[in-house]
Amino acid sequence: MAIRPDQSFHATAQLAMQAPVEKYGFTVMLSPDGSQSDGIAVVDLDETSGTYGQIVHQVIVPNKGDEFHHFGWNACSSALSPLSGHAFLERRYLIVPGIRSSRIYVIDVKEPLQAKIHKIIEPEEVFAKTGYSRPHTIHCGPEGIYVSTLGGGGEDGTDGPPGIFIMDCETFEIIGQYEMDRGPQNKHYDFWWNLPQDYMVSSEWGLPPQFENGIVAEDLLSNQYGHSIHFWDLRKRKNIQTIDLGDNHQMALEIRPAHDPKKSYGFCGVVVDTTNLQGAIFTWWRDDDGKWQAKKTITIDPQPADPDDLPELLKGFSAVPPLVTDIDLSLDDKYLYVACWGTGEMHQYDVSDPMNPVLAGKVEVGGIVKNTKHPNGKDFAFGPQMVEVSRDGSRVYWTNSLYSTWDDQFYPDDEGGQMVMARVGESGGLELDENFYIDFPEGYRSHQIRLEGGDCSTDSFCYPNV
Amino acid sequence: MDSGSALWWAVAGSGIYHGINPGMGWPLAVSAALMNGRRRSLFVALGMLATGHLIAMLAILLPFSFMTVLVQYERELRIGAGLLVVAMGVYLLITRRHPKILARIHPARLVLWSFLAAMAHGAGLMLVPVYLGMCAIDDAGHLAAQSLMRGNIINAFSVAIAHTLAMIVAGGILAIVVYLWLGVRFVSKSWFNLDILWALSLIAVGLTGVYTSI
Numbered sequence: 001m002a003i004r005p006d007q008s009f010h011a012t013a014q015l016a017m018q019a020p021v022e023k024y025g026f027t028v029m030l031s032p033d034g035s036q037s038d039g040i041a042v043v044d045l046d047e048t049s050g051t052y053g054q055i056v057h058q059v060i061v062p063n064k065g066d067e068f069h070h071f072g073w074n075a076c077s078s079a080l081s082p083l084s085g086h087a088f089l090e091r092r093y094l095i096v097p098g099i100r101s102s103r104i105y106v107i108d109v110k111e112p113l114q115a116k117i118h119k120i121i122e123p124e125e126v127f128a129k130t131g132y133s134r135p136h137t138i139h140c141g142p143e144g145i146y147v148s149t150l151g152g153g154g155e156d157g158t159d160g161p162p163g164i165f166i167m168d169c170e171t172f173e174i175i176g177q178y179e180m181d182r183g184p185q186n187k188h189y190d191f192w193w194n195l196p197q198d199y200m201v202s203s204e205w206g207l208p209p210q211f212e213n214g215i216v217a218e219d220l221l222s223n224q225y226g227h228s229i230h231f232w233d234l235r236k237r238k239n240i241q242t243i244d245l246g247d248n249h250q251m252a253l254e255i256r257p258a259h260d261p262k263k264s265y266g267f268c269g270v271v272v273d274t275t276n277l278q279g280a281i282f283t284w285w286r287d288d289d290g291k292w293q294a295k296k297t298i299t300i301d302p303q304p305a306d307p308d309d310l311p312e313l314l315k316g317f318s319a320v321p322p323l324v325t326d327i328d329l330s331l332d333d334k335y336l337y338v339a340c341w342g343t344g345e346m347h348q349y350d351v352s353d354p355m356n357p358v359l360a361g362k363v364e365v366g367g368i369v370k371n372t373k374h375p376n377g378k379d380f381a382f383g384p385q386m387v388e389v390s391r392d393g394s395r396v397y398w399t400n401s402l403y404s405t406w407d408d409q410f411y412p413d414d415e416g417g418q419m420v421m422a423r424v425g426e427s428g429g430l431e432l433d434e435n436f437y438i439d440f441p442e443g444y445r446s447h448q449i450r451l452e453g454g455d456c457s458t459d460s461f462c463y464p465n466v
Numbered sequence: 467m468d469s470g471s472a473l474w475w476a477v478a479g480s481g482i483y484h485g486i487n488p489g490m491g492w493p494l495a496v497s498a499a500l501m502n503g504r505r506r507s508l509f510v511a512l513g514m515l516a517t518g519h520l521i522a523m524l525a526i527l528l529p530f531s532f533m534t535v536l537v538q539y540e541r542e543l544r545i546g547a548g549l550l551v552v553a554m555g556v557y558l559l560i561t562r563r564h565p566k567i568l569a570r571i572h573p574a575r576l577v578l579w580s581f582l583a584a585m586a587h588g589a590g591l592m593l594v595p596v597y598l599g600m601c602a603i604d605d606a607g608h609l610a611a612q613s614l615m616r617g618n619i620i621n622a623f624s625v626a627i628a629h630t631l632a633m634i635v636a637g638g639i640l641a642i643v644v645y646l647w648l649g650v651r652f653v654s655k656s657w658f659n660l661d662i663l664w665a666l667s668l669i670a671v672g673l674t675g676v677y678t679s680i
Binding site for chain 1: 488491493494496497500501503563564566568569570571572573579649650651653654657658659661
């Protein structure tokens with residue numbers, strides 16, 4: 001039993017930035033056709049190591065067809081919350097859900113090179129105890145581990161709305177549904193919160209029939225995917241306000257609140273605007289009257305293209321949409337990274353003024369039309385997708401797969417998994433590191449990255465910066 | 467030192483012990499001041515934490531002060547109270563789970579939080595054997611039941627107030643030092659796991675109570 005709090009728990013985002021840099025990364029290994037078992041790759045990120053930039057260990061699970069996607073820690077800096085008294089948890093286990101199988105793996109990474117499965121929660125238990133299916137995003141919170149889901153009950157996950165459930169952070173027992181009053185919320189994707197200010201924000205992708213077998217073009221063109229964000233009283237478990245971003249803003253995905261809990265704003269990425277194929281970022285904030293507001297602060301234009309260069313799905317548009325599929329905010333709340341999976345670009349915005357973001361850097365790699373090669377001369381399949389920023393803000397890692405069936409629709413000729421890294425300049429700017437390029441084992445694609453000791457989309461801080 | 471002043475030192479000592487334990491709330495005062503950007507919020511928060519703690523102490527001590535009217539059962543009462551405190555210590559030692567309910571309280575409702583934190587950890591129980599020891603020292607046998615009870619109720623308030631004062635001064639000094647000089651880095655540096663020590667303290671206090679009443 002621990003006598004002191006875990007060294008990787010930090011009271012403020014500032015302190016987390018000053019902590020020692022990451023030595024290992026953990027990245028999803030996804031078998032898109034389910035012919036192999038999915039796994040977690042342990043990547044050596046210690047620049048002084050002989051195996052730097054290589055996969056040094058793999059945890060391959062016993063089942064097939066789980067479809068790993070997002071995952072997270074059993075405990076993070078939120079354990080230092082003065083309210084909960086959970087300060088002596090260990091950041092030791094990765095909670096890895098399968099979004100196709102609804103199975104959840106708990107992986108012990110205390111010794112990264114000997115990482116192993118600690119517990120498996122079977123889908124039947126998830127269904128029975130929560131009424132939800134297709135678990136997705138993990139956050140370590142006040143009463144345990146919060147898990148968002150994409151599906152409700154029943155075979156196709158449409159029997160009842162999806163939502164969030166809570167797991168015990170020590171025994172990994174599923175406790176039950178989070179929501180007491182969900183209001184109009186009937187789809188789900190991401191969520192995050194501000195613990196001292198006691199609010200949560202959640203977003204919407206679509207229901208399982210809208211994504212499991214590929215994107216449904218008719219649903220997209222008739223604006224049937226999610227386009228609202230929901231604000232919650234975190235501890236009362238009550239939806240207090242829903243903001244409809246406009247039904248043309250299809251798929252409101254990642255929610256990134258400012259890391260400094262004194263601030264009451266954050267960002268949300270929208271995949272595509274069906275009126276003009278733009279990608280967009282909304283800034284949301286709480287106004288002086290306590291009402292939540294949201295405003296589109298970044299738009300990214302589609303790029304004209306020859307229909308011959310486009311997949312079936314896009315031929316009619318003669319343009320390639322940016323497809324903003326992931327965003328990530330540096331711990332100093334200064335830079336927002338925006339993955340444009342369609343055009344093959346990673347954008348870096350200076351969001352020091354969250355209402356007026358300024359493009360500060362850009363990297364091109366992959367992409368439906370441009371298919372830009374990595375600076376080392378090798379191909380980059382698909383486009384920049386899951387992005388993770390080091391705690392100190394100097395290194396930005398990303399992988400390339402979005403979701404098995406969607407990859408195949410947008411990039412019918414591509415295959416493979418890659419993880420790359422770009423370095424951030426002293427005063428902004430972004431440049432791919434020629435020497436960091438991980439090609440995943442044959443038959444595997446890659447998805448979310450987690451960094452040892454926490455990263456920019458895991459830890460929630462309970463004290464403001466000074 | 468006579469046994470009376472030794473007991474008062476125990477009241478103050480347990481207050482200091484509770485006060486420096488982050489689990490009793492001083493980091494919340496730091497957090498309140500930082501979130502609001504005002505030093506005043508630190509003192510408001512300390513006041514709320516003290517109020518909640520005081521109510522929790524009284525909630526435990528007052529029922530015992532009513533029971534002290536049953537002078538003929540004084541010994542049984544003290545033994546029973548001692549065993550109850552031991553039982554709480556053993557329970558905390560075995561379960562070692564933090565009460566999740568504390569995390570569900572809104573960060574601004576510090577009186578309620580402090581009250582529940584003290585109750586859940588048996589902070590008030592820790593005072594019971596000391597308090598009953600004091601009641602026993604008073605020349606109980608010669609007083610009418612009514613004035614005995616009045617005396618013991620006043621005693622309960624004195625013990626709870628003295629304990630809470632010691633608690634909030636100790637916690638308050640830590641909060642001020644961290645807020646003004648050391649910075650929040652100190653929160654994780656200074657947070658030691660007192661779970662086992664706390665449970666053992668309850669057992670020790672309870673056993674002492676039983677021992678001294680036999």
